[in-house]
Amino acid sequence: MTEFVIKIEDLCKSFGDHHVLDHFDLSLIRGENLVVLGKSGSGKSVLIKCIIGLIEPDHGKIQVLGQDILTLDQTDLDHIRVKVAFLFQSNALYDSMTVRENLEFPLRRHSFQLSAEEVDDMVMEALQNVGLEHTVDMMPAELSGGMRKRIALARTLILKPEIILYDEPTTGLDPITSVEIITLINKIQEKYKTSSMIITHDMKCVKMVAQRIAMLIDGKCYAIGTYDELSTSTDEKISAFFD
Amino acid sequence: MLVPKAGLKSFLNETGETFRFALRFFQQGFRPRYEVEEFVRQCFVIGYQSLPLVALTAFIIGLVLTMQLRPSMVNYGVEVQIPAMVGIAIVREIGPILTALIFAGKIGSSIGAELGSMKVTEQIDAMEVSGTNPFKYLVVTRTLAATMMLPILVILADAISLFGSYLAVNLYETLTFGLFFKKVFDNLAYIDVIPAFIKTFFFGFAVGIIGCYKGYHSKKGTEGVGLSANSSVVVSSVLIFIIDLIAVQIAELFQ
Numbered sequence: 030m031t032e033f034v035i036k037i038e039d040l041c042k043s044f045g046d047h048h049v050l051d052h053f054d055l056s057l058i059r060g061e062n063l064v065v066l067g068k069s070g071s072g073k074s075v076l077i078k079c080i081i082g083l084i085e086p087d088h089g090k091i092q093v094l095g096q097d098i099l100t101l102d103q104t105d106l107d108h109i110r111v112k113v114a115f116l117f118q119s120n121a122l123y124d125s126m127t128v129r130e131n132l133e134f135p136l137r138r139h140s141f142q143l144s145a146e147e148v149d150d151m152v153m154e155a156l157q158n159v160g161l162e163h164t165v166d167m168m169p170a171e172l173s174g175g176m177r178k179r180i181a182l183a184r185t186l187i188l189k190p191e192i193i194l195y196d197e198p199t200t201g202l203d204p205i206t207s208v209e210i211i212t213l214i215n216k217i218q219e220k221y222k223t224s225s226m227i228i229t230h231d232m233k234c235v236k237m238v239a240q241r242i243a244m245l246i247d248g249k250c251y252a253i254g255t256y257d258e259l260s261t262s263t264d265e266k267i268s269a270f271f272d
Numbered sequence: 273m274l275v276p277k278a279g280l281k282s283f284l285n286e287t288g289e290t291f292r293f294a295l296r297f298f299q300q301g302f303r304p305r306y307e308v309e310e311f312v313r314q315c316f317v318i319g320y321q322s323l324p325l326v327a328l329t330a331f332i333i334g335l336v337l338t339m340q341l342r343p344s345m346v347n348y349g350v351e352v353q354i355p356a357m358v359g360i361a362i363v364r365e366i367g368p369i370l371t372a373l374i375f376a377g378k379i380g381s382s383i384g385a386e387l388g389s390m391k392v393t394e395q396i397d398a399m400e401v402s403g404t405n406p407f408k409y410l411v412v413t414r415t416l417a418a419t420m421m422l423p424i425l426v427i428l429a430d431a432i433s434l435f436g437s438y439l440a441v442n443l444y445e446t447l448t449f450g451l452f453f454k455k456v457f458d459n460l461a462y463i464d465v466i467p468a469f470i471k472t473f474f475f476g477f478a479v480g481i482i483g484c485y486k487g488y489h490s491k492k493g494t495e496g497v498g499l500s501a502n503s504s505v506v507v508s509s510v511l512i513f514i515i516d517l518i519a520v521q522i523a524e525l526f527q
Contacts, residue, residue, distance in 0.1 A: 081401050107403040114401075121398035125386070135402045188402075 032059040033092075034192050034224045035080060040089035042075055049075050050086065051248030057192070057226050062218055064227045064235050066270060067245035073228040074118070076245065077194045080226070081115050082106050094191065111139050114185035118197040120177045122169040128180055129165045132156070132187050139188060155183040158220075159213060175206035182213060186221070193217070195227040199234045211237045232270065244270070293411075293485045300405070301412040311413045318379050318414070319421030323428065325378060326371055330429035333370060334362065334436025342444065352455075355447075358437045359456030364468050367430040369516055372475035375422055376508040380483040383414050384504030387487025388497040396488070411484040418480030423472040467523035474515045482508040 035057035042050040049072035057063050067073045078084040080091055082098050091098050093109055101109065123131050132152045136143065143151070156162045159179035169177055178198065185193055198214065199207040211234050218225055227238055235242060235256065242259055244251040246266050252259060260271040338358055345351045387410060390396050399406040438452045486500040486507070 078397075083397055083401065103405070107405070110401050110403040115398070117394050117398055119394050121394040123395055123398070124389075124393070135404070138402070138404050 033057065034059050034094055035226065036090075036092040037076075037080070038090040038092075040076075040079065040086050040091065042072070042079060042084065042086045048248050050079070050089075053089070053245070053248060053250055055243050055250050055253075057224055058241075059224050060218075060222055061240045062214070062225045062227060062238050064229060064239035064242045065245055066230065066235055066242050068230060068270075071245050072248060073230075073245055074196055077115070077196055077226060077228055081110065081113060081194060111135075111188055112190055113192045113194065114188070114190035116178075116181055116185050116193065116195045116198055118200055120169075120181040122177060122181055122184070124169050126169075127165070128156070128161075128167050128169070128172075131169070131180065132184050135184065135188050151187060155187045156180075158186060158217065159183045175202055175209065178202065178206075178210055179213065182210070182217070186217065189221065191223060193223050193225045195225060195229075197229055197231075198227065199229065199231045204233075207231065207233065208237070214238055230270075289489075290482070290485050293488070294481050296407065297412060297415055297481060300408055301416065305405075305408070307409050307413050310409055311417060314413045314417035315421055318417045319424060322375060322378055322421070322425060326374055326425050326429050327432050329370065329374055330367065330433040331436040333366060334358070334433030334438075335440045337361065337366070337433075338437040338440035339443070342440075351445075354441060355437070355452050355455035356459035359434060359460055360464060362433045362437070363430055363460060364464050365516075367433055368426050368468050368472050368475065369512065371426045371429040372422060372472065372479070372512045373509055375418075375425065375476070376479045376512060377505055379418060380479045380504040380508045381501040383418075383480065383483030384486040384490075385497055385501035387411075387414075387484060388490030388500035389487075391488060391490040392493050392496060407488075411481075411488060414484055415477060415480035418483075419473055419476040422476030422479070423469060426469070426472045463523065463527055467519060467526075471515060471519035474519070475512050478511040478515060479508045482511065 033056045035055075037053060037055045040050050040053040041048070053076065055063075055065070055076075065073050065076060075084055079086045080093065080098070082101075086099070089099075094112060096105070096109060098106060098109060122128075123134065126134065129152055132155055133148055136148050136151060152165065153162060156165060159182055161176060161179055161183070164172060164176060164180065169180070172180065182198075195214065198210055202210060214225065214227070215238060217223060225238075227234070229235060239256055241253060242256060243253045244259065244267055246252075252262070252264070252267055254262075259267055262268055262271075338354060341354060341357065342351060345354055345357070387396070390410070396406045396410070399409060434453070434456060438447070438449060441447050441452060483504040486504040490496040490500040492499070
């Protein structure tokens with residue numbers, strides 16, 4: 030039986046007269062890489078920020094790991110957030126902390142029983158996953174854009190989340206680094222069996238990472254399918270992305 | 273008349289939002305989980321690292337105040353009253369207000385810029401999605417540290433300022449250290465010291481909460497960070513004078 034880790038029903042969000050999400054429906058199946066594809070400003074980032082509770086929708090239902098996040102109190106929402114990692118487009122590394130402190134921050138706040146050695150081992154494991162063990166004592170400002178993205182990815186992995194939400198993971202990166210990040214996303218999914226929702230308009234990323242693609246057009250989930258299904262569509266709105 | 277109306281509306285909105293933000297501090301600040309480690313770190317950053325600037329300014333003010341006061345006092349033949357007069361001026365008003373204004377300039381702007389920068393680079397959102405309450409971690413710790421550290425800085429500033437005054441007196445005549453401070457303390461009553469000390473907690477709270485509010489609600493990218501830092505200093509400085517005015521009126525009632 031198909032198990033949904035995220036289930037979005039009838040989601041609406043407007044900013045003034047602009048309806049960003051208009052009765053949007055979508056589900057994320059456990060263990061899959063789902064790409065939400067849409068042009069810039071179509072509401073992709075608003076969608077995942079609604080999922081993680083950073084933006085409050087006007088209407089609708091969002092179930093994450095079986096819990097309606099819109100009805101949860103702060104404590105329960107924080108418990109859910111430990112299981113759902115979020116990779117920000119801007120990486121959002123704490124720039125006053127070293128790489129080690131960035132990675133330790135969520136660990137120390139949610140895993141009180143861990144000893145210093147265990148914390149250190151987990152930090153190094155997360156850094157090994159992204160191939161950046163040598164940066165452990167560096168400041169984020171000393172890292173390149175691609176390295177920062179990988180450190181941000183390591184930070185999202187540190188609490189062993191069940192779901193990872195990626196907000197434009199390849200935006201602003203050169204083509205080679207983009208491929209490295211995409212490869213890393215696939216590697217992580219394979220190793221930790223995470224479920225991922227990837228927001229992007231980068232077609233190379235879509236092709237390499239997507240098991241299913243949801244098209245966000247005019248605030249609605251316009252179409253869902255595999256890359257092969259959607260790339261051969263005759264619908265103008267869909268084919269415009271694949272041409 | 274559209275512009276003044278809009279300006280008034282915006283001012284009232286901002287004031288209301290600031291009060292709500294301060295209320296949130298009291299609602300959330302005293303409930304677990306307590307961010308003790310971060311609070312201690314902020315006490316070090318806010319208190320200890322402000323000490324050199326506060327000490328230097330206090331020393332110079334004590335020295336200059338005495339040097340400028342002396343000619344008038346000599347004219348009236350009451351130069352013997354300089355320690356008493358300087359003592360009252362520093363302890364009651366100059367020490368608290370000057371330290372608070374320097375504190376607003378250094379700490380208010382630094383909190384506004386730091387939190388503003390964290391806001392526009394989504395670091396506050398990152399903290400929130402990692403299951404950490406950023407209000408408690410960032411706002412409560414900084415505001416509490418500012419509230420606790422400013423009174424300590426003011427006590428130190430008063431002492432350093434009086435020492436500066438003692439040196440200035442000794443530029444023109446010989447007065448022992450013990451006698452200088454005896455004259456200062458003989459003329460100070462509890463009513464001079466206690467209200468002056470209590471109001472510094474409110475000054476510290478104002479600097480902390482305004483800096484945090486401005487930074488936490490920073491907008492418009494890097495331009496917004498600059499605006500947050502700037503308005504933190506302006507608003508908290510004005511608030512310091514308003515609190516001072518109210519504190520003086522309340523202290524008058526007990527005299």
